Structures are given as structure tokens and as C-alpha cells.
Amino acid sequence: MSAYNRAIKHWLLIITLLLMQACSVKPELYSCEGALTDLDLILESEVGTLNAKRIAKHPGLRYDRFIYSYIGELNSGSNVSQQDLIAYMSDAAETGLLLEWQNLNSQQMGEWKQRYPEYSTDTSIESCVAKAKQQYLAQTEQSAELLSSLLPDDDYSDTAKFFGIYPLSSKVFASAVKKEQQSLTEHWQQASFKAHSGFNQDQAILYTPKSFKHHLATPLSLNRLGQLSNELQGRHLLDKFAPQWLIENAHQDNLPGKPIWLGEQLQVVTDTAISFSLISYGRYKQQTTIQLNYILWFKQRPELSAVDWVAGQHDAVIFRIHLTPQLDILAYDSIHLCGCWYTLMLPNGQPYQALQDSAQEPVLMHRVDAQTKMRISISADTHQIVGLAPAEENTELKTIEYQSLAWQQLNLLAKADLTQSVFDRQGYVHGSQRLERWFFWPMGVKQPGSLRRFGDHAISFVGERYFDQAYLLEDLGVQ
Numbered sequence: 001m002s003a004y005n006r007a008i009k010h011w012l013l014i015i016t017l018l019l020m021q022a023c024s025v026k027p028e029l030y031s032c033e034g035a036l037t038d039l040d041l042i043l044e045s046e047v048g049t050l051n052a053k054r055i056a057k058h059p060g061l062r063y064d065r066f067i068y069s070y071i072g073e074l075n076s077g078s079n080v081s082q083q084d085l086i087a088y089m090s091d092a093a094e095t096g097l098l099l100e101w102q103n104l105n106s107q108q109m110g111e112w113k114q115r116y117p118e119y120s121t122d123t124s125i126e127s128c129v130a131k132a133k134q135q136y137l138a139q140t141e142q143s144a145e146l147l148s149s150l151l152p153d154d155d156y157s158d159t160a161k162f163f164g165i166y167p168l169s170s171k172v173f174a175s176a177v178k179k180e181q182q183s184l185t186e187h188w189q190q191a192s193f194k195a196h197s198g199f200n201q202d203q204a205i206l207y208t209p210k211s212f213k214h215h216l217a218t219p220l221s222l223n224r225l226g227q228l229s230n231e232l233q234g235r236h237l238l239d240k241f242a243p244q245w246l247i248e249n250a251h252q253d254n255l256p257g258k259p260i261w262l263g264e265q266l267q268v269v270t271d272t273a274i275s276f277s278l279i280s281y282g283r284y285k286q287q288t289t290i291q292l293n294y295i296l297w298f299k300q301r302p303e304l305s306a307v308d309w310v311a312g313q314h315d316a317v318i319f320r321i322h323l324t325p326q327l328d329i330l331a332y333d334s335i336h337l338c339g340c341w342y343t344l345m346l347p348n349g350q351p352y353q354a355l356q357d358s359a360q361e362p363v364l365m366h367r368v369d370a371q372t373k374m375r376i377s378i379s380a381d382t383h384q385i386v387g388l389a390p391a392e393e394n395t396e397l398k399t400i401e402y403q404s405l406a407w408q409q410l411n412l413l414a415k416a417d418l419t420q421s422v423f424d425r426q427g428y429v430h431g432s433q434r435l436e437r438w439f440f441w442p443m444g445v446k447q448p449g450s451l452r453r454f455g456d457h458a459i460s461f462v463g464e465r466y467f468d469q470a471y472l473l474e475d476l477g478v479q
Contacts, residue, residue, distance in 0.1 A: 032128040035116040036060060036097075039125070043100040046108055048425035050411050051096035052089075052455065053153050055146075060132030062092040063150060064455055066281050069470035070225070071147050082144060083137055084224045090133040097125055099411050102419050155458045155466065156444040164442020173443055174361055174462045181364045184341075187379075187386055188366055196246065196397065197377035197387040203249040206375075206397040207256065207273050209242035209404060216240055220325060226288025227281055238277045241292050241321055241372060242404060244391045245275070248380035256296040256402065259314070259422050259429075261415040266422060266430040268299040268314065273400050278407035280454065282322065283470045284330060284478075292321040293454075295337070295407065302381050309436040310340075314429050314451055317383050319376055322473060329370045331478060334385050335467055337429070338449050339457035342467070344476060345388050351479035360463030363476050407454075427453045 040059035052062035063071075067088050070080050101109075101122070119128060136143045191197040196204055216237065221230040228234045247254050257270035276295040281288055301315040316337035322330040332345040344363050346352055347370035354363065368374075368388045377387030411421040422429050426447075434449025441448065443461040457467035469475060 031116070032119060032131055035119040036125070036128045036132065038115065039101070039112055040097065042108060042112060043097065043104060046105075046425070047100040047103045047421070048423060048427060049096060050099040050103070050421055050423065050453070052092040054096075055150065058132075058146065059097070060093050060129050061086070061089040061136065061146075062096055063089050063153075064092065065153055065466060065468045066283070066470050067092075067225075068150065068152060069283055071150060074144075074147070080224060082140065082147065085147065086133060086136045086143060088225060090129060090136070094126060094129045097129065098122060099408075099421075101125060102412055103421055105418060153455070155446060155456050156464050157441075157446055158444065160441050160446075161444040164444070166442060166444065169442040170462050173440075177361045177462060181362065184343075184364060184384065185366075187384075191377060191386045197248075199246065199248045199377070201396060204397055205247050205250050206394060206399045207245040207247065207275070207402045208399055209239070209244070209275070210401055212236075212239045218327070220290075220327075222288075222325060225281075226325060228279065228290065234279050237290070237323075237327075238279065238292055238294075238404070241323075242275070242277070243294060243319060243373065244375040245296060245402070246375055246377045246387075246397070248378065250398075251380065253299055253302045254378075254380050254383070256298065258405070259297060259410060259413065261413055261420060266314070268297060270299065273402035275402050275404050276407045276410065277404055278454070280320075280468065282468075282472060284322070284324075284473050287325065289330060289473075290323040290325070292323065293407070294319045294321075296378070296383075298383060301383065304381060307435075309439060310434055310449060312432060312434045312449065314432040315383050316451055317378065317385065318467075319385070331473055332368065332370075332374070332388060335457060335459055336383070337451040338432075338434075339445070339452065339459045339467060340449070341384065342459040342465075343385060344478075346478065353477045353479060355477045357463070360465070361460050423453045427456050 036059045037057070040054070044054060052064045055061050055063065067085060070078065070085055073080070074082060074085075118124070195201075216233065220228060220233060223229040228237070245256065247256070252270065255270035256273050256275060257268045258272070258274045259266055259268050274297065276297065278293050280291040280293060282291055283289060295316055295318050298315040300313050301311050303311040317334065318337060319332065319334050321332055324330060329347055331347070331350065334343045334345070335341060342364065344365045345368050346365060348367050352365065354365070366388070369390055371390035373391035375389050375391045376385055378384070379386050411423070412419045413422060424430050428447055429451035432451040433447070436449040437447055440461065445458045445461060455468055459465050459467050465475070466472070
């Protein structure tokens with residue numbers, strides 16, 4: 001046999017082996033990819049998004065404003081690599097898919113399992129996401145193009161602003177916002193000079209966290225993005241800084257409780273005092289900040305007048321602590337779960353320069369004495385924070401110990417034999433619509449007044465600002 005024929009035979013053998021390998025790998029890969037894509041479309045349509053933001057045609061990746069801030073810094077000497085971002089986005093997608101999968105009803109789940117019987121378990125979903133992750137890590141150029149093509153998450157409606165004649169209507173809203181902030185400032189100042197924030201001692205209730213022995217190891221165990229890499233450390237942090245809540249009275253509408261499904265209605269039970277908590281992340285002067293979020297949930301914001309635009313079922317308040325990796329307190333801030341009434345509370349001595357921008361509503365800011373444990377004063381019915389001061393033992397007030405639960409439990413509430421999130425497919429809390437949505441829409445905020453999921457909180461009517469804005473503190477003027 002000639003050398004030429006031997007070479008031909010050799011190359012034919014190689015081609016045959018490559019084709020055999022392709023036949024053994026490609027169908028499985030495409031089947032896994034197809035199963036994940038099909039499932040993602042079903043979950044988005046039937047359940048909605050319960051974690052981060054989806055990327056069209058890429059079910060194995062999701063992103064948020066925290067990670068998006070790193071994408072623009074990839075080529076500017078950042079210590080964070082593209083591989084780090086892919087790993088974070090893959091984890092975000094897996095978390096979302098598994099949460100949403102558990103909320104899919106039996107018929108929809110059964111139909112999908114019939115189409116993909118070999119990929120019908122939680123572990124298979126995790127496996128498919130892991131395979132997609134490896135593909136993104138291997139295809140560096142394609143992944144770089146994908147990341148650079150992503151657009152910032154936008155929770156304002158340009159269409160609403162256009163039809164609402166925003167350049168004119170925003171001036172009216174800006175005046176109303178300033179008036180409201182002035183009223184809130186006066187209330188805060190008056191409360192600061194009075195015992196128990198001016199609440200009636202016989203009616204106010206002090207809710208205190210359970211006492212834990214903290215074994216918080218320092219320095220903290222952090223990953224490449226500056227996030228906690230030890231779940232136990234996260235729980236210890238939340239316990240260490242868990243606040244007291246002083247609520248003006250014990251009327252049913254002011255008892256912190258837990259949402260549950262009763263038939264098709266989302267109700268709130270208050271037999272046990274509950275505070276929900278979760279950890280999120282921001283950035284400040286190029287370092288990652290650890291954000292401790294504490295949330296109280298109430299039955300409703302009751303009607304306080306014949307026509308009350310902001311009254312409605314369900315109400316929730318978020319109190320957040322911004323920490324450096326060294327556990328220094330940078331700031332406190334708060335919103336209601338609708339994104340309303342953003343308030344910044346800065347430790348005395350923290351440098352701050354109020355921004356002067358006529359196109360952006362001003363920031364409501366108070367100065368406070370900062371301590372590890374704080375007492376938050378909540379007004380009756382409106383559920384506004386009217387005071388923040390170091391916690392203290394006070395036997396004069398009726399005291400109730402509250403139970404702390406993970407926020408993620410609200411995405412898996414029992415309903416019949418299944419689970420269902422408190423959030424609907426659009427990301428709003430079921431039944432929490434307010435009349436204000438018919439009047440405030442020209443500012444572009446989607447469904448103003450409705451309680452919504454984390455990641456969707458627009459916190460300014462005039463201008464644009466987000467609760468999860470990566471550099472929010474710096475953008476507000478904290479120095």
C-alpha cells in the first residue's frame with residue numbers, strides 16, 4: 001500500500017472517530033439545552049421571574065444591577081474576571097429556575113416531564129445549567145460578546161412618560177415630593193425629642209430579636225466578587241445586627257405577620273411576630289458592600305380618609321444596613337416594598353454632600369447614632385420609620401420576641417398540595433394594587449404602589465433611581 005493510500009486511510013479513520021464522538025455527545029448536549037430552554041419559557045410564562053433578570057435565549061445565565069456594574073469594568077483593570085461573572089450569572093439562573101420550577105403546577109410539570117423524561121428532576125436542572133456554564137466558560141469570545149450586548153435593567157416606562165407629558169408633569173410631582181419630605185422631616189424631628197418616639201407607652205409594642213451567641217469569624221470569608229462565601233457567616237451577620245422594632249400600637253393592621261395562601265387569596269396571619277431577612281450586595285468606592293435587609297409585613301395599609309390613594313391590602317417595610325467588609329456601618333436606608341418613601345439614614349460623621357439636580361428628586365436624609373443593634377420606630381397605619389436610635393433594654397414597654405425567617409420562604413408558600421410565591425408573573429405581590437397607579441403613572445414607575453420583588457424597586461418618581469443600584473450610596477452623595 002502506497003504512503004498516499006495509508007495517509008488517506010489514516011484520515012478517514014480519524015474522521016470516522018470524530019463523527020462517532022459527535023454522535024455520542026451532541027444529541028445529549030442539544031437535548032439538555034433544549035429541555036432547559038423549553039422549561040425556561042414555560043416558567044417565565046406561567047410563574048414569572050423569582051430571581052435576577054433573564055437573558056433571552058440563554059436560560060443558563062441571569063444578571064442583576066450588582067453584576068452589571070462589573071461588566072462595564074472588565075477591560076478597565078478590574079480584578080474580577082469574565083469567568084467570575086459567568087459563575088455568578090450561572091448561579092443566579094440556577095437559583096431562579098429551581099424556585100420557579102417548584103411553583104409550576106402539576107399539569108404543566110407533567111407535560112414537560114413527558115417531553116424530557118431524562119431531565120425531569122432538580123438535579124437534572126442543576127446538571128444542565130452546569131453544562132451550559134462550562135460552555136460559556138470555554139467560549140470566551142462569544143461570552144464576551146454576549147456580556148457586552150446586555151442592556152441595563154430598566155424598571156421605568158418611557159411610553160408612560162411620553163403619554164404623561166413627563167417634562168411638565170414631573171415639575172408638579174417634584175413639588176409634591178418636596179412637600180411630603182418636609183412633612184416627614186418635621187415628624188422625625190418631633191419624634192426625636194420624645195420618649196418612645198412620642199408613642200403612647202401603654203399602646204406601643206417593642207419587638208425584639210431572639211438572643212443568639214454569635215461566633216462570627218473575622219475576617220469574613222469572601223469570594224472573588226466580595227460576597228460572603230460561607231452561608232453560616234451570613235446567618236450570624238443577620239443575627240448580630242438584627243434590630244428592635246418599636247411599633248406605635250397593637251391594632252391588627254400594625255402586627256408584623258406572615259403571608260399565607262387561603263384558597264386563592266393571599267392573606268397575612270399575625271399570631272406570631274415575624275421579621276424576614278436576606279443579604280444583598282452593593283458597591284462603594286470600588287469595594288463590595290454587604291447589605292443586611294430586614295422586612296416587616298403587615299395585613300394592609302388601612303384607609304385613613306374617604307379617598308386614600310395609597311391604602312390597600314398588604315404593606316411591608318424594608319430596613320437595610322450597608323456594611324463594609326470590615327463590618328463598619330456605612331449607612332442605613334429604607335423603602336416600603338412598593339419602592340416608595342426612600343429614606344437615607346447616615347451615621348453622625350459620615351461625609352455627605354446632597355446632590356443638586358433639578359431633574360432628580362432630592363433625598364430624604366436623617367442623621368443617627370449608629371450602633372450594632374438599632375431600634376426602629378414605626379408609626380401606626382402608615383408604617384413610616386419615624387425614628388432610628390441605638391437599641392436599649394426597656395421594661396416600661398410591652399415586649400414581644402419576634403421570629404426571624406429567610407425572605408426566600410415567601411417564594412415557596414404552601415398552597416393546597418403545591419407551592420406558590422407571593423409574587424405574580426409580573427413580579428407584584430398578589431392583591432396589593434393601589435389607587436395611586438391611576439394618578440402616578442406619568443412618572444414612568446410601573447404599577448406605582450404595588451408591592452414588588454427585590455430587583456424591581458424604582459425609588460424615585462422624579463428622575464430614575466433604584467434600590468439595588470450598585471453604587472447607590474455614592475450616587476446619592478455619600479462620601
